[in-house]
Amino acid sequence: MPAKHLEASVRYPPGERAGAAVIELRGEIDGFSQEALDAAYAEAESRDPDIILLNFSEVDYINSTGIALIVGLLAKARASRRRLLACGLSDHYVEIFNITRLSDFMSLFPDEESALTKSAGA
């Protein structure tokens, strides 16, 4: 197996965007990604943010197992009454988020800027 599948790192934007955690994803979201994704999510949750934003701009592949992992994160976020957002998805994955109806439960934004700005007051 290739060593690299998914790298995930967590940032907490300062200032008016406080209360949000950004999980930057790089690589592929598939069956190999669970550990990295869960660890990043746990880290993001540790500061009890209202919003967790998944930034997919460096993600080039998401498969059905990856979708299942995102569903898992969404369920966790809903259970702890946090808002899960997504940005940086390619047109193709936006379509997939639409047909799976993931987009009904997590707002999709073109980029991090728009996600954090538009969701700040919501």
Added chain:
Amino acid sequence: MKRGKNRWRLWRTVLGQGSREAQVIAPATEERVRSTEVPAPEIAPNDPILAYFQNVAGIVDVEKLELDSPALREMKSAGVKMAIPLVSQGELIGVLNLGPRMSQQEYSADDRKLLADLASQTAPAVRLAQLVRQQQAEAQERERIEQELRIARLIQQTLLPKVVPQLEGWSIAAHYQPAREVGGDFYDFMELEDGRLGIVVGDVTDKGVPAALVMATTRTILRSAAQRFDSPGEVLQRANDVLYPDIPPNMFVTCLYAILDPESGVLRYANAGHDLPYRRYEEGAQELRARGMPLGLMPGMAYEEKEVLLDHGDSVLFYSDGLVEAHNPEREMFGFPHLQALIGDHGANSEGTLVEFLLNELAKFTGEGWEQEDDITLVTLQRSEGVMSVDGPAVSSSEEAGGGENWRTLERLSVPSEPGNEREAMEKVAEVAKQAGLDPGRMEKLKTAVAEATMNAMEHGNKYRAEVPVVIEVLSSGKALSVRITDQGGSPVPKSEVPDLEAKLEGLQTPRGWGLFLIESMVDEMNVASDEKHHTVELVLYLKGEGDAS
């Protein structure tokens, strides 16, 4: 010719114009030159007169000779007067015996000189004649042995299979290399009911024609028993009971009989004292043991029966002792441990077949100028790595896709069933699709569909067995692209519930189960077909999207 065992016989010939009678003692095997009325006295090999004749120089007056020799007494009573030993290169090759002169006169000094000269000149000529005869006899004996070898070889080669069976998903190889003096090796394949295959490898003690005849008989008995009995143990038991009363004393047959079910890969076997076969599998080489006495030794024997499952990529080697008992110039034996280690080393990715590999190793071991001591027989059975030898089941795409006879294969590829390999399949298919002119806007859909279908094939069809590949064929009709993804599960992906995200978020459905849903959402057509061995999913995308927004 072994001189020490010869009886010597006195025989007589007439020299000159009948004025003298002469007799020559020569080995009993010599043909008589002239018949005689006088019975030829025999000289025993231990008679002291032989040593005397050998060492005496010149003519012997028989009447004056005093020796405790039965032959001498016989010669005297037969009226022999003079004996002239014929000695060539220190070896006594005959004796010229003369009776009394017909004129009743004594032999003169001239007579004696003439006889002595005659003897010294005759001896080498007689010796030469003897050697020529001897060589002729040896040549005849060699010819007889060669003829026997030809017959033995003919019997053997007539009865060995001319071709090896062709079984789907298996490769079978046989190699038979007779020694100069043909041993009793044999092997056989028998087609049994339900597509099963009977495999025999055996060795008859002894060599040449007797071994070939016993081999022929054993083969016939086994063939008949194999059709009557389903179990290898019973087949050997029956063969032993039939063979025992008729086999010549001191002969027996070692024999391994196995039945392969090519569908399941199960090999059942029993062994009548033959060298244990080896199974090569992922972890190395393993002996396949089963106990039993050789055929023809004792009546009423039972044969232990064992079973082994041959997985994809596994092979089995059946062989005869000619391989393991081959010697190198240092007189070391090839041996079982060496063989087992070599089989373990010969992996699925090794170059050449196992038979080629072993013959090569044997040649390295024995060195040049090796004279093969015994027959060498190798039979191998290998279950394929899972690469399909036939196409998957036929799928039928719609008229709209350009179906019918118009499909042209652009690429055929396979990936091992290992997690993550769907990406490799996806990239390769995308490359072909690009060349085929698939609308770039539809490329991502194709990639997702191919990745998901390949994952399903690896997981549900091939159970993530790395050695079982997923085979992918990419075709074009000019209007549409077809990707046919075939696994070897033989059953479709179990239909899961239509994924309902709300139910998943509530924990009422598994978060998974998106694969088929995604595929169906990505392609213009999805067709499936299964036969008992394969399952194929066909993904069809029209080359130009109609009103496609993406």
